[in-house]
Amino acid sequence: MTSDSAENKPIIEIQNVTKIYGSDVKAVNKVSLEVNRGEFFALLGPSGCGKTTLLRMLAGFETPTEGAVIIDGQNMGDVQANRRPVNMVFQSYAVFPHMSVAQNVGYGLKIDGVSRKEIGKRTDEALELVKLGGLGGRMPDELSGGQRQRVALARALIKRPSVLLLDEPLSALDAKLREAMQLELVRLQKTVGITFVIVTHDQAEALSMANRIAVMEAGVVRQVAGPTELYENPASRFVADFIGQINMFEGTANQAGDGKVKIGTPSFGEVVLDGTATGNVAFAVRPEKVNISRSKPTDAGIIAAKGHMTDVAYYGGFSNVFVDIGAGAPVLAEVSNSTRDAGPGYTQGDEVWVSFKPSNTLLFNH
């Protein structure tokens, strides 16, 4: 491992960046982020949260109203989009329709005045890299959507940028192809070693591909963390709710000493959790950590409530069952269908117990 200071510095530093449209629409509000060299970084959030605006400020298509964008140690304040050491894969792929695949891929090099021989060699390499070898002579309208995206990828990678930006790159592909492309993007990122920054609204996509994820909401970054941390230890109710599915229960908390907190709830009685909180709180549990049983669970300290099943949604490998426990929204439990014969083994109207370990819950102060 080299200890060169440039190697250890983040490749992208976003410092207190704000973007205001018109007079007062804050698309991005005082965002500070660092992306490390060689990382697969995801900007995740619902539509309109400012993630695309942030990406476009990295590419140079938008100018921050306040704050600074530093890429590879260089302040991008006065650097135009065509002079930045980044390349972008657009949501529509933006493959030039009047140019062949090879012309598309080689366009950036041609603009840079690279010799024709060198362009030809590097175009072939780039096409090989995205598994489009031999298709250089095709026109874009002779390609499928997935192939066009590979052209866009090859075209962006051929200039060997410091950072590759991807704006919702998989949203136009069908489900099967999308999953294959997710794996392939990760493989590609490892092969070329370039930092990838991807914008997506699909949390499963972000969790499966990225090393680190920034969750954004209303122009603000809510949490930056790795996928596991984000899923198992969300910093706020918003993040917990946005990433995956979650059951949220309201209650009133009293501090009980020993770092324990007693929460009075309408459906589970008194629940004892680790943590510190008083007043109105919420605790939450992920559906796959909820157990369903016919008889009352007897494990010490387990949180349980009796209810009846309102719905069963079958997804093949697992089923989502909804149990009404008499207060609030029905509890969602994910039941693995690990044997062929019976599916989840429950039907609508069954009386069942839902239960989960206190250690699997998350506690949120209001």
Added chain:
Amino acid sequence: MNLMNRLLRRSRRSEMGLLDYHRRIWLQVTVALTLIFLYAPIVTLMAFSFNDSKRNIVWRGFTFKYYEKAADNAELIEAFVNSLTIAAVSTFVSVILGALTAYVLWRFRFRGRSIFEGVTALPVVIPEICMGVALMVFFARTGFNTGNCVWPLNLSAITIAHIAFSFPFAAIVIRARLESFNRELAESAKDLGANEFQVFRDIVVPHMKPGLIAGGLLAFTLSLDDFVITFFTSGPNTLTFPVKIYSMVRFSVTPEVNAASTILIVITVIITALALRLQNRNNMLQAG
């Protein structure tokens, strides 16, 4: 109501599919009548150019005589060459001006943009006669009198007039084409290192191409057959084809006029067909 019911019942009784409109008699008749209404005068005009008779009334047998006569008419040929020259120059300039106007209106947001757009479209809606008079007064007041210059400079005034009224048409057509441009294409080129001019040359112009061709075609035909504005801006010594035909008709409608008109029609049709073919090929390339 009653009639409606009867019609409905009838269509139910017939064994026609819902979209089999083309099999209905009334539709076929309507189409036939429309075509006759549109093309009968033109076909008649062309047919009578081969009529072996001085008067254009009764068919007296087939002849090429009047084509030869038209070809021998030096003034007619001169007018024809003038018209083609004016149309060619005016088309070339109109397409460039139109493309630049369309690009500016599409690409940039600036103060007074909508006013500029409205003013640009004005020559399209202004009655030709007003435009003709205005241009005549303009050339007279500015002393721009080229009527006595050597060919082709003697056509300058007419050409300028033609450019003035045909470039807005080209601009409108090209502007419409630009609306379908995916701005991510331009951003993508910029992202790959292209500057503003390279983006325009490599990405925007190829997309504009069908619009450039259609706009050019429009400008060419507008210029070639314009009578009113040309009439007001041409000097006594500069004749264009439509103006010459008009002066011939004032004496009598001879088959010679028919022959000349037929040639004009054939040229226009050929150019239109060529342009359409070019545009189709382009569209096929740009599809998807």
